[in-house]
Amino acid sequence: MVEPENSTENSIASKLVLEAALLTAGQPLSLDDLLKLFAGRMERPTMRMLLDELKLDWAEKTLDLVTVATGYRFQAKPQYSPFIARLNPERQAKYSRAVMETLAIIAYRQPVTRGDIEQIRGVAVNPNTIRQLVERDWIDVVGQREVPGRPSLYATTKHFLDDLNLRSLSELPPFEEFAQNEMPI
Amino acid sequence: MSLALSDIKIKGETLTELPQDLYIPPEALEVYFETFEGPLDLLLYLIRKHNLDILDIPMSALTKQYMAYVDQGVRDKSKAIKLELAADYLLMSAMLIEIKSRMLLPKPAEMMKEDDPRAELVRRLMEYEAIKLAALELDAMPKVGEEIQVAAAYYQQISEVKPIEVQLDDLLEAWKNVLKRAKLNTHHKIGKSELSVREHMSHILRRLKNEGMIEFSVLFDVLTEGLQKLVVNFLAILELAKEGLIRITQQGAFTPIYLQVNSTE
Numbered sequence: 001m002v003e004p005e006n007s008t009e010n011s012i013a014s015k016l017v018l019e020a021a022l023l024t025a026g027q028p029l030s031l032d033d034l035l036k037l038f039a040g041r042m043e044r045p046t047m048r049m050l051l052d053e054l055k056l057d058w059a060e061k062t063l064d065l066v067t068v069a070t071g072y073r074f075q076a077k078p079q080y081s082p083f084i085a086r087l088n089p090e091r092q093a094k095y096s097r098a099v100m101e102t103l104a105i106i107a108y109r110q111p112v113t114r115g116d117i118e119q120i121r122g123v124a125v126n127p128n129t130i131r132q133l134v135e136r137d138w139i140d141v142v143g144q145r146e147v148p149g150r151p152s153l154y155a156t157t158k159h160f161l162d163d164l165n166l167r168s169l170s171e172l173p174p175f176e177e178f179a180q181n182e183m184p185i
Numbered sequence: 186m187s188l189a190l191s192d193i194k195i196k197g198e199t200l201t202e203l204p205q206d207l208y209i210p211p212e213a214l215e216v217y218f219e220t221f222e223g224p225l226d227l228l229l230y231l232i233r234k235h236n237l238d239i240l241d242i243p244m245s246a247l248t249k250q251y252m253a254y255v256d257q258g259v260r261d262k263s264k265a266i267k268l269e270l271a272a273d274y275l276l277m278s279a280m281l282i283e284i285k286s287r288m289l290l291p292k293p294a295e296m297m298k299e300d301d302p303r304a305e306l307v308r309r310l311m312e313y314e315a316i317k318l319a320a321l322e323l324d325a326m327p328k329v330g331e332e333i334q335v336a337a338a339y340y341q342q343i344s345e346v347k348p349i350e351v352q353l354d355d356l357l358e359a360w361k362n363v364l365k366r367a368k369l370n371t372h373h374k375i376g377k378s379e380l381s382v383r384e385h386m387s388h389i390l391r392r393l394k395n396e397g398m399i400e401f402s403v404l405f406d407v408l409t410e411g412l413q414k415l416v417v418n419f420l421a422i423l424e425l426a427k428e429g430l431i432r433i434t435q436q437g438a439f440t441p442i443y444l445q446v447n448s449t450e
Contacts, residue, residue: 026337074336084334100320123223123273163329178315
């Protein structure tokens with residue numbers, strides 16, 4: 001197709017280029033990725049505007065254009081999930097409570113060491129627990145605490161945010177919500 | 186809370202109301218002791234189960250219950266202590282007893298709230314409870330691959346095919362290789378026919394040795410042997426004569442030619 005130029009007619013063409021790229025990506029595309037589509041002939045504000053328009057274009061259709069930590073992606077609207085799920089009857093096994101609690105501690109208290117996690121949970125951390133989360137690419141080591149033994153500091157990854165449909169950690173439910181009583185000072 | 190009341194079954198029967206007595210027989214917990222995520226989880230369960238005020242925990246009762254459960258829970262069927270499970274729970278026992286005994290000490294008049302021996306335990310319990318609820322919340326959130334399906338329309342990846350660049354030197358090099366290989370092949374052919382002549386020379390010598398004198402034409406079986414073999418045979422005879430290994434004789438013109446081993450005797 002002809003390279004779109006700057007005019008109303010061609011901004012529609014550009015929007016369709018974005019749409020095709022996002023629909024075929026299968027993973028989030030960042031603004032930088034999307035700018036490559038136009039070989040540097042588009043400004044960021046224009047791009048953002050087109051993406052907003054695209055979101056509206058799809059409002060009445062089957063997919064949502066959402067923004068997550070690493071960029072933009074199309075995903076099925078939630079009402080279709082129960083149907084689509086039937087195509088994959090083999091559901092992923094649920095994570096154990098130990099895994100989810102460890103993840104919650106890392107998400108809300110990061111960066112933390114294994115010792116920090118053990119202190120909060122009151123039990124030793126099973127290395128398997130950490131490994132499962134690392135393999136899922138939900139957490140990684142971001143450094144070492146400068147104390148004897150230089151323990152690894154764990155934090156959540158952007159992929160974790162992507163998988164939970166979040167743009168940033170601040171979109172997690174606030175931790176205070178979970179406190180059952182006023183914390184004693 | 187970790188468990189709703191209706192989740193608790195004692196000997197197969199769902200518990201419908203809280204027991205009047207604070208004390209639950211430890212056997213009731215035995216079955217799912219291992220489902221507790223540790224001492225904090227167990228303590229929280231006991232506190233919430235009995236609607237105890239977490240900010241004013243009756244240490245004596247709690248410690249007593251906790252110890253009873255732990256003593257049951259950390260043993261396997263043969264009553265041996267499961268060490269890996271016991272360590273964390275026993276540490277908590279020690280802490281509970283310490284708090285309890287500190288509370289028995291007479292309080293100084295200027296005792297502040299922060300000096301409550303239970304404060305640290307309460308802080309930890311509350312933090313753990315919040316984390317537990319946060320974990321449930323995270324677990325319930327829709328996730329990619331479970332409740333979220335990412336669109337991925339099929340796209341045939343097409344990449345531009347670049348013509349491969351060829352330098353003149355590459356071409357020359359290739360041609361040299363062809364020549365080299367051709368030469369190698371020719372050489373092989375010569376070698377093979379040479380070997381063949383040598384082979385026939387031996388063959389003829391062996392026959393002459395056994396049969397003494399042989400008529401020339403007998404050595405050529407024109408009916409069964411191909412032309413190539415006949416030529417090689419002839420070359421072999423010439424070679425034998427040249428090397429003085431055989432003697433070729435003829436009585437007169439057009440008479441049969443005879444071959445025999447050239448011996449000095």
